[in-house]
Structures are given as C-alpha cells and as structure tokens.
Amino acid sequence: MKLITNWIITFAFFSGFFFSMPCNRLYAQDKVIAIVNKEVITQKDLNDFMHFMRMQYSKELEGKALEEKLKGMRSDLLNRLIEERIILQKAKEEKIDINQERVKERIDEIKKHYPSEADFEQDLAKQGLVQADLENKIREQIMTYYLIEQKVRSKITVRPEEITSFYQEDKRRFIKAEERLLTVIILDDENMAKTISYQLRLGVKLEELAAKYPFSTDILSASKGQELRQEIEDTVFKLGIGEVSEPVEIDQQFYVFKLDDIIGSQQMSLSQAKDNIREFLVEKKTQKALAEWLDELKKQSYIKIFEN
Numbered sequence: 001m002k003l004i005t006n007w008i009i010t011f012a013f014f015s016g017f018f019f020s021m022p023c024n025r026l027y028a029q030d031k032v033i034a035i036v037n038k039e040v041i042t043q044k045d046l047n048d049f050m051h052f053m054r055m056q057y058s059k060e061l062e063g064k065a066l067e068e069k070l071k072g073m074r075s076d077l078l079n080r081l082i083e084e085r086i087i088l089q090k091a092k093e094e095k096i097d098i099n100q101e102r103v104k105e106r107i108d109e110i111k112k113h114y115p116s117e118a119d120f121e122q123d124l125a126k127q128g129l130v131q132a133d134l135e136n137k138i139r140e141q142i143m144t145y146y147l148i149e150q151k152v153r154s155k156i157t158v159r160p161e162e163i164t165s166f167y168q169e170d171k172r173r174f175i176k177a178e179e180r181l182l183t184v185i186i187l188d189d190e191n192m193a194k195t196i197s198y199q200l201r202l203g204v205k206l207e208e209l210a211a212k213y214p215f216s217t218d219i220l221s222a223s224k225g226q227e228l229r230q231e232i233e234d235t236v237f238k239l240g241i242g243e244v245s246e247p248v249e250i251d252q253q254f255y256v257f258k259l260d261d262i263i264g265s266q267q268m269s270l271s272q273a274k275d276n277i278r279e280f281l282v283e284k285k286t287q288k289a290l291a292e293w294l295d296e297l298k299k300q301s302y303i304k305i306f307e308n
Helices: 015-020 023-029 043-057 063-093 100-111 117-126 131-151 160-169 190-202 206-210 230-236 270-299
Strands: 032-036 039-042 179-187 216-222 248-250 253-263 303-305
Touching: 032 063, 039 043, 039 063, 043 063, 043 131, 063 131, 063 270, 063 303, 100 117, 100 131, 117 131, 160 270, 179 190, 190 206, 190 253, 216 230, 230 248, 230 253
Parallel strands: none
Antiparallel strands: 032 039, 032 303, 179 216, 179 253, 248 253
C-alpha cells in the first residue's frame, strides 16, 4: 500500500476556467469517480492532482526524470487522493488552524524556482489555476502535516538499545564515503568566471583575485551519491587536488570549483552513525504507524469508487 504524500491536492473550480471549457470536456471533468464520506471526487480533482504534483516535483526534477516520476504515480493516483481526502476531513474535524504566514512562506519557496513572478503566474495559468488555489492547497497540506505529527509521528520513540543493535547488525552499511573538500567561487558574469578560472589555473592566489574582481566564495564538502546537481557532481569528481574547474552555469549564476583535499572512505563509529540510525528508525516506524492509522480511518469512513 502506498502511503500518502505531503501534498494535499483537492482543487476547487473557479468560474472563468469552468465556463471556458467545451461542453464534452466539461462533462468528462465533472464526472464523479468516488465518494468519500459526504464529499465527491471528480475527474477534475484527479486531473488537478496531477497538475499540482507536477508543479511540486518540478522544484527537484525536470524533463524525462519528472515525467517518469509522474508516470509512476498514475496507477495509484485515485487511492492516494482518497487517503488524502480522509486525512484532510479529519484535520478539519480537529479544527486545526494554520497561520497565513506559513502559507506565504511556502508560496515564496515555490516562487524561488521561477525566473520571475510572471513565469510563476504563467505556469499556474497553464494548470488552470490562480495563486489563491495554490494557497488553499498549501494550507490544506500543512493541516495534514500537523495532524500526522499529532496523531502519529509524535508518538514514535526509538530506544538507545535499538540504535546499538541496528549498528552492530551490519557495520558495513556505515562506511563514510570518500569526501571532497572544495572552494566554490560564485559570480554573475560568465566572462569574469572564465577569467577567474583561468587565473587560478595559472597559479594566481584567490586573495589577489578578490582584490580585483567582485565574487563571493563558499566551502563545499561533497561525496558521490549525495543530493548534488548532476552537473556539479560531474565537474568536481573529475578534479585532482589543487585543480580548478571551468565555470558551471546554474540558475543564471556561474560557479568555479577548486578541489582542496580528498578524505578517503572510513568506518563510522556508533556515535557518528547514531543520528542517522535514529532518523531511519523513526521514519520506518512512522510509515508503519501511519499505514495502520490510515487503515483505521478508512474503516470508519464511507468510500465508494465508481469503476470506468
């Protein structure tokens, strides 16, 4: 059984979109495909679910990877929509109140992944939505999160002996991967980035360049398989110690990487691994408890699915 996602995805009609649709499409969109207690789920709810999920996952994925992710969701889409509707109904019954500032913060996070406000609004319009629709869905999403925290996650405990036992069962799983320590130079101008890269490779000190050019720097610790963007991983793991990369463009900024050191793989101690183990065990127990809690909610609910 698939567990619910964090996204709450029931969308309301708004009049401009509703009346602009051709009649045959309108009837198909308005078709009731399920009933959950006193609420109906229509074909439009299902379609809007996919649109909303596309917007959410586009923050992390793009192109083929995004389409494959969405394709893999389609088979259990209605079941997940029913589960989320049940949880949202329970959240409303519990009168969970959400601060509007939390909703605004989440909207602002989404907007950061667009070049401009106009691009954000254009993407919403493509999905047949306005910002008020998105705000409503995010508010429902946070309501659901709070309810799960209250009813499930807050009751999960992991004892110290469970962590020790998990570590002793397979220490090989806790081998710390090779780590690369890098200096990152960040610029807004491509030509300047090429100049900085070239000068560093000639042996000019970074401090000298900082006196001549406007750029910022950061320190990066990187291991293969971490959540690095592919273009960064492809670049930094080709470098030898002391080598400098060509500029890499990411989100309209240019990054130059200098490899400072390589730390070989090593066995993690229990004290080093315990936080990761605790997090893993909490998540594992939470998934099991969430599935049981959700099954109980389903037993208490009226659910009717209309087959095609």
